[in-house]
Every structure is written in C-alpha cells, then in structure tokens.
Amino acid sequence: MNILVCVSQVPDTTTRINVAADGKSMDPAGVKFILNPYDELAVEEGLRLRDKHKGEVTVITVGADSAKEALRQALAMGADKGILVKADKQDSFQVAEMLAAAIMPLNPDLILLGKQSIDFDGMEMAPMLSELLNLPCATVAVGLTIDGTTAKAEKEVEGGREVISLTMPCIIAAQKGLNDPRYPSLPNIMKAKQKPIQEIVGTPSAARTAIVGMTKPDKKRANKIVKADGDANAAAHELARLLHEEAKVI
Ligand SMILES: Cc1cc2nc3c(=O)[nH]c(=O)nc-3n(C[C@H](O)[C@H](O)[C@H](O)COP(=O)(O)OP(=O)(O)OC[C@H]3O[C@@H](n4cnc5c(N)ncnc54)[C@H](O)[C@@H]3O)c2cc1C
Numbered sequence: 001m002n003i004l005v006c007v008s009q010v011p012d013t014t015t016r017i018n019v020a021a022d023g024k025s026m027d028p029a030g031v032k033f034i035l036n037p038y039d040e041l042a043v044e045e046g047l048r049l050r051d052k053h054k055g056e057v058t059v060i061t062v063g064a065d066s067a068k069e070a071l072r073q074a075l076a077m078g079a080d081k082g083i084l085v086k087a088d089k090q091d092s093f094q095v096a097e098m099l100a101a102a103i104m105p106l107n108p109d110l111i112l113l114g115k116q117s118i119d120f121d122g123m124e125m126a127p128m129l130s131e132l133l134n135l136p137c138a139t140v141a142v143g144l145t146i147d148g149t150t151a152k153a154e155k156e157v158e159g160g161r162e163v164i165s166l167t168m169p170c171i172i173a174a175q176k177g178l179n180d181p182r183y184p185s186l187p188n189i190m191k192a193k194q195k196p197i198q199e200i201v202g203t204p205s206a207a208r209t210a211i212v213g214m215t216k217p218d219k220k221r222a223n224k225i226v227k228a229d230g231d232a233n234a235a236a237h238e239l240a241r242l243l244h245e246e247a248k249v250i
Helices: 037-053 065-077 092-106 125-133 186-192 232-246
Strands: 002-006 009-011 033-035 056-063 081-086 110-114 137-147 150-157 160-167 170-174 197-201
Touching (some): 002 092, 009 065, 037 056, 037 110, 037 137, 056 065, 056 092, 065 081, 081 092, 092 125, 125 137, 125 170, 137 160, 150 170, 160 170
Parallel strands (some): 002 056, 002 110, 056 081, 081 197
Antiparallel strands (some): 009 033, 150 160
C-alpha cells in the first residue's frame, strides 16, 4: 500500500510564544519546534498499516528548510522517505494547493493527516485536500481498518461514534485515541538521517486570506474558576472539557 502522511512542524506546547514586531506573526526567536502531535498519530497509523498490508510510507510537509526536522522525526518513527515542498509565508489554502499538486502524481492509496495542527488549529487541511484531489475524506478518526479497496473509519461525533466506509484512495484525519504513537529509538533516529528527503519548490497561487493582527491572550483571562455549586459531577465534567478543548492538555 502506498501511504502518504502529511505532517506539519509546530511550536512545542511548552514554548512561550511571542508576537513578532509586525504584530501579525509569531516571533520564532527561542521557539522550539516539534512534529505536530496529531501527525504522530497519523504517522503511527501509516506505519501499522504498512506493516500489515506491505508497501511504504512517505511523509510530506510544506514549509521552509527548517521543516525538514519534522520529516526527520517522522522518518525516525519508521517512515520510509520524505518530501519537502519548499515554501515561504502561506495561508492554509495555499498549503493545501501545494500539497495537492505534490501528492497527485504519487497516486497514494491512502492519505493520512492529523485532525488539526496545534499552532493555527485550522482543522481544514483534510477537507481542502479532499476537494482539491476529489477524494473521500473522514475527519476525527479514532479507528481505521482497511479491507481491499474499502477503508472503514470510526469517527468521534458528539456523544458517540460513527462508522463510515470510504472507497480508496481516501483521506483520513487522525484524532487522539486512534493509536499510541511509538517513541523513536536511538538507532532509528540515527537511521533516519540516511533516509531520502526529496525537495520540491512549491508554487503557491495568490493568497486569499491575510492576517490583520495577532495578539496574546488577555492575562486577566488566564485563570478560570469552575464553580461546583453543589454539583461536583457537572463541575468535574466541565473541568475535563476545558482541559481537553481549551488548555488541550488531556
Ligand atoms: C512555510 C509556511 C509559512 C507560514 N507562514 C505563516 C504566517 O506567516 N502567518 C500565519 O498565520 N500562518 C503561517 N503559516 C501557517 C499556515 O497558514 C497554515 O495555517 C498551516 O500550514 C496549516 O495550518 P492549519 O491550522 O490550517 O492546518 P490544519 O488544517 O489544522 O492541519 C491539519 C493537518 O494538516 C496537515 N498539515 C497542516 N499544515 C501542513 C503543512 N504545512 N504541510 C503538510 N501538512 C500539513 C497536518 O497533517 C495537520 O495535522 C505558514 C505555513 C507554512 C507552511
């Protein structure tokens, strides 16, 4: 099976982010970058499917030279090769267009993504690719099985699970719970340095969105008190929701 995994490089969740002098972008000074955590799930799923069904896993990213580091992390997990689509400042649609252009000639059987990148939280790359490549797509996947040319994705929906079947090739965006991503071993980190990374120059169309301003959250809103008001159960649920959906720590 020819599996393609889209990965993005994002600031480490523990990094202190500052807005750059232009007031419209993130100041990269002192920021540690990592492989997007949801993309680790996508890479892991790709590796498991490759090992089961044979084939290879290619990881692809759109970004500057420094984004190669995210590819190396995915290669250290076990991916076979990488593709860097070199590009500068881009919005999500331009990224999707460049990904689609690079992916189309590769004819993958399966395209895996994270459900969202934790920096811009767009959650739009999978649906955009679906439209641009005219392929079926399942978002927030917490389960995936492949049987011949049919993929079955279990999706997280409000209050439950939904199972859908997709004709392959198809696009699947990974949600927490899909699997437990492996930690790269030291020998695999060393091996990853020798794995091939192909470089392509991305040619974006004109941007359709522009960032007008970027600000840090209001410090006064940094603390939140969840009142129990006699219903500790409801308060605990609300706290768990806030930690999951807003603080994104669980
Ligand atoms: C070179 C470069 C420069 C940028 N400059 C700016 C800037 O100046 N200002 C700004 O606000 N934003 C910038 N961005 C961010 C960009 O606008 C998008 O927001 C980002 O690439 C996609 O994030 P998203 O939150 O929309 O993705 P989501 O839709 O949340 O991501 C879902 C999944 O899509 C895949 N994916 C996302 N991004 C990429 C990628 N780049 N390559 C491969 N797979 C990906 C991953 O699997 C991810 O888990 C830049 C991006 C790039 C690549």
